[in-house]
Amino acid sequence: MGRNYYDSDHLRQFPKITELSEKLGSKFFDYYNSVFEGDELTAREKALIALAVSHTVQCPYCIDAYTEASLQHGVTEGGMMEAVHVACAIRGGASLVHGVQMMNQAKKAGM
Amino acid sequence: MNKVHSLISRDHSLADPETQLHIINQDTPLLCTLPRFEQMLEQTGLWPLRPAQIEILQINLGYMCNMTCKHCHVDAGPDRTEMMSRENLEACIDAIETSDIHTIDLTGGAPEMHPDFQWFVERISRPDRKIIVRSNLTILTTTQKYRAFPEFFKKHGLEVTCSLPFYNKYTTDRQRGEGTYDRSIEALKRLNDLGYGRPGTGLELNLVYNPAGAFLPPDQSELESEFKKNLREKHGVEFNQLFTITNLPISRYLEFLVMSGNLEEYMEKLVNAYNPAAAEGVMCRNTISVNWQGYLFDCDFNQMLAIPIDDNSATHIRDFDVYRLTERQIQVNQHCFGCTAGAGSSCGGATT
Secondary structure (H helix, E strand, O other): OOOOOOOOHHHHHHHHHHHOOHHHHHHHHHHHHHHOOOOOOOHHHHHHHHHHHHHHOOOHHHHHHHHHHHHHOOOOHHHHHHHHHHHHHHHHHHHHHHHHHHHHHHHHHOO | OOOOOOOOOOOOHHHOHHHHHHHHHHOOHHHHHOOOHHHHHHHOOOOOOOOOOOOEEEEEOEOEOOOOOOOOOOOOEOOOOOEOOHHHHHHHHHHHHOOOOOEEEEEOOOHHHOOOHHHHHHHHOOOOOEEEEEEOOHHHHOOHHHHOHHHHHHHOOOEEEEEOOOOOHHHHHHHHOOOHHHHHHHHHHHHHHOOOOOOOOOOOEEEEEOOOOOOOOOOHHHHHHHHHHHHHHHHOOOOOOEEEOOOOOOHHHHHHHHHOOOHHHHHHHHHHOEOHHHHHOOHHHOEEEEOOOOEEEOOHHHHHOOOOOOOOOOOEHHHOOHHHHHOOOOOOOHHHHHHHEOOOOEOOEOOO
């Protein structure tokens, strides 16, 4: 057995997750598949959200999967990069907004 | 952007149909382990695959084209000189006149480049017969002669089905060559001006999308809405339907898959997406393809792979016999997974 982390073949093996817990694994995949069906949001919009979130959670499997899903749904490469910037902006903004806490704490604690 | 040349002009090994079939069947250990297309048909009760009713005669007038698209399954290009002879065109006319076939689908190459294109259309044109011309659009912007073709299409009520891989310049030009998008839009506007794609004119203008990469097409109706919105807002262009077509792993698209390291994954994707409903509706069940030499094939893809039609059937257009053709067994191979993946794929788009 190899010692490589993030082997791209792991994505192909993902369904095997159910082997050790059939009930929970199957429930997860049923839920997962339902999430990506088009309803009030289209399947295309969901693929783009998933692509942005994939970058936030830095999951290489998800990035591969939802880059392809986005292409399949006709999203342009420029559109995909815009989605990545949305993820980046929220993530960066989330760090930066904590600066307010730092400023307030510094004001309180300082002389 | 690199200029693409036909596989034949490059003396490339993939110009040989046998090499193509060998590659998609057994080029790697993984490809050898994939289920066979006939096994999948058998599991879904469709083996041997038989025709339903033959409704469409797809005539490939020749492999010459003004373009050399990266994904072309015909390996067409300006250097290809194969053209149907007048004798074979006459045989096609006889076959059409003596059968109940109601739809004639003209393809190529660029079918407009056949010197007898107009003569042939005039001979087969009839109000109760549907004639489709598969146009690459850009040919209609080249010379004076071809610029006049849209009027000719209109005069004979031809349905124009044309390639436009995407509603933006970047993706379209990357797949089909620099300048393609702008010239395609110019041709579409010209067709719109004549009434094509406009409500109430009866002049059908359909677009064909095929993925610009190693992935499957999206939902046809969803993408059609996107195309309509974008082309209308950006260019005021209108059309009737969008057909999403899956790229089959043959010819220049196969070259792309091999060179980009995508072959295994793509074949696996096609196999995993096998849809029994799409298998039931494959176009080879209602279409017959004829090549420039007059030989009959189960489809344009089998034509390019030189997979002959069941020899219990008539094999040449001069011996055209709908009854015998309906009795034949359709020849399949691993490339057929392209027509049964997901929502299915045919010259008229998704099949489910």
